[in-house]
Amino acid sequence: MTALVTRKLEKRFLGVHAVDHVDIACKDGSITALVGPNGSGKTTLINTITGILPMDGGEIRVGERTLTRVRPTDAAGLGIARTFQNTRLIGQMSVLDNILLALTERSVWRALFERQGQSHLDAAEAVLRRVGLSEKRHANAEELSYGQRKLLEIARALSMRSRIYFFDEPFAGLFPEMRKVVAEILRELRAGGAAVVLVEHDMDLIRDLADFCYVLDSGKVIAEGTPEQVLKEPHVIEAYLGK
Amino acid sequence: MDYAVHILTMIAITGIAAVSLNLLIGETGLVSVAQAAFAGIGAYGMTLLMLHAGIPFLAAALFSALIAGAIALIIGAIFLSLREVYYVFGTVGLNMIVWAILLNWDSLTRGPLGIPGITRPEVLGISFADNTAFLILCAVVLLAVFAAHYAIMKSNFGRVLHAVREDEEAIAVLGYKTEVYKIVIFVISAALVAFSGSLYATYLSYINPSAFTVNDSIFILAIVILGGLGSAYGAIVGTCMLVGAFEALRFIGFPASIAGDMRQVFYGLILILFMLYLPRGLFGKFRI
Ligand SMILES: Nc1ncnc2c1ncn2[C@@H]1O[C@H](COP(=O)(O)OP(=O)(O)OP(=O)(O)O)[C@@H](O)[C@H]1O
Ligand SMILES: [Mg+2]
Numbered sequence: 415m416t417a418l419v420t421r422k423l424e425k426r427f428l429g430v431h432a433v434d435h436v437d438i439a440c441k442d443g444s445i446t447a448l449v450g451p452n453g454s455g456k457t458t459l460i461n462t463i464t465g466i467l468p469m470d471g472g473e474i475r476v477g478e479r480t481l482t483r484v485r486p487t488d489a490a491g492l493g494i495a496r497t498f499q500n501t502r503l504i505g506q507m508s509v510l511d512n513i514l515l516a517l518t519e520r521s522v523w524r525a526l527f528e529r530q531g532q533s534h535l536d537a538a539e540a541v542l543r544r545v546g547l548s549e550k551r552h553a554n555a556e557e558l559s560y561g562q563r564k565l566l567e568i569a570r571a572l573s574m575r576s577r578i579y580f581f582d583e584p585f586a587g588l589f590p591e592m593r594k595v596v597a598e599i600l601r602e603l604r605a606g607g608a609a610v611v612l613v614e615h616d617m618d619l620i621r622d623l624a625d626f627c628y629v630l631d632s633g634k635v636i637a638e639g640t641p642e643q644v645l646k647e648p649h650v651i652e653a654y655l656g657k
Numbered sequence: 658m659d660y661a662v663h664i665l666t667m668i669a670i671t672g673i674a675a676v677s678l679n680l681l682i683g684e685t686g687l688v689s690v691a692q693a694a695f696a697g698i699g700a701y702g703m704t705l706l707m708l709h710a711g712i713p714f715l716a717a718a719l720f721s722a723l724i725a726g727a728i729a730l731i732i733g734a735i736f737l738s739l740r741e742v743y744y745v746f747g748t749v750g751l752n753m754i755v756w757a758i759l760l761n762w763d764s765l766t767r768g769p770l771g772i773p774g775i776t777r778p779e780v781l782g783i784s785f786a787d788n789t790a791f792l793i794l795c796a797v798v799l800l801a802v803f804a805a806h807y808a809i810m811k812s813n814f815g816r817v818l819h820a821v822r823e824d825e826e827a828i829a830v831l832g833y834k835t836e837v838y839k840i841v842i843f844v845i846s847a848a849l850v851a852f853s854g855s856l857y858a859t860y861l862s863y864i865n866p867s868a869f870t871v872n873d874s875i876f877i878l879a880i881v882i883l884g885g886l887g888s889a890y891g892a893i894v895g896t897c898m899l900v901g902a903f904e905a906l907r908f909i910g911f912p913a914s915i916a917g918d919m920r921q922v923f924y925g926l927i928l929i930l931f932m933l934y935l936p937r938g939l940f941g942k943f944r945i
Binding site for chain 2: 464465466485486487489490491496498502503504505506507511514515516518519520522524525526527528529530570574
């Protein structure tokens, strides 16, 4: 099943057509890679899909729904969880609370009269242990190292228990053993039936992890297919090396 | 002794306003320059209900806090979707409008003459006509507001407020309707400060519009910034300092004609010095 589709999706910044009529499909139980040189529009594409940036054209289909406008608050309701290329954690808040934000009730009235329950704390503990941050639970997020912040954001996304996950360069700045953990997490999500979208520059990782791959250049999809097929196409190699 | 009771009463009443403002600016990052307007709505609402409708103090104060909350709901729904600067200007404008209404709606508010003869409250059969008894009432309310502040910030709701202050959009992506959270805390804060306005009215037994100007809102803002953002405790210490300093300035003996202006200069100066040398305030967890 296809979890999410974009049709002629567009995002422009003044002179730059950062996302230029992009059609992609993200399937359940599969890892879809977005690759492309710096500035090719990968992050902008994710920001447009998740409502961080308003789209300028095209549409997004999630399940039965067709959307031409997405606000940030809509993303979770559409079953989308994401991380940011530059982490956006709540810095002056503990690691544990950052996770609890993803776990506790969203409704205002219940939030006002409830505290986190034991089940929330257990779930937070489990996900923190998964990314090796459980000893840091009481540290503020801003005290963490760069790699730890990336891991915490991945943990926060995991806590959303979504159907669709966007990870924007989740491996950047991680030590090898943590890269292994993150790769394992992505595989587990796939095994659990999630649609995982991965932005990554390391082609070996892409070959290893991704089931399908879109190559972006100047906001356009210039190639798509399995990593094996796509990454040896001459115009893809040229896009990466040519400039 | 009487004088100490007076100062402490003013501290308790102002402290309620400061703690409720801390919920906005300190915890949620929403600067509001309309606290005095909501205090005025509380004070006038309670007074009119008590004098004209014969409703007892507690019911009148609670009802006018509700009115303030309802007005905050409408204002919040309009302004809180705007960008931060516009929202702040919106609160300034609101305060000016409320003040102008209090000043000009003569038939209801008696305009600049103000409303005298507001009696001290009787709550649950206990009279608070005596100054010391009234101080105890104010202290109890302050304590209750302090406890409410604590409970709110320990709830899941409070965690979301903190997150909104730092990165509203990142939290929205998690599925929180952040505008609703902001509106709700705006309403709660308005209702609490309105209650302090009611206490103020019965304490002085007289109100007029000049107690509810933009300047008074800035005064409360200054208290919270001095005490430190994100700390209810700091808000109370800040209140002690600024209200205390104000009252102390009376003893320095400026001529009456410039005493008021000197106070403004004084707290303006304190504010500038703190911003320069202690931007987190005394007990603050955060900078603005
Ligand atoms: N907020 C913005 N305002 C203006 N231009 C922007 C903005 N965000 C991105 N751009 C531009 O849009 C284009 C695509 O940028 P984007 O960050 O999406 O690329 P990317 O593929 O994620 O690159 P990288 O691999 O370096 O992360 C670039 O030309 C960039 O300069
Ligand atoms: Mg990017």
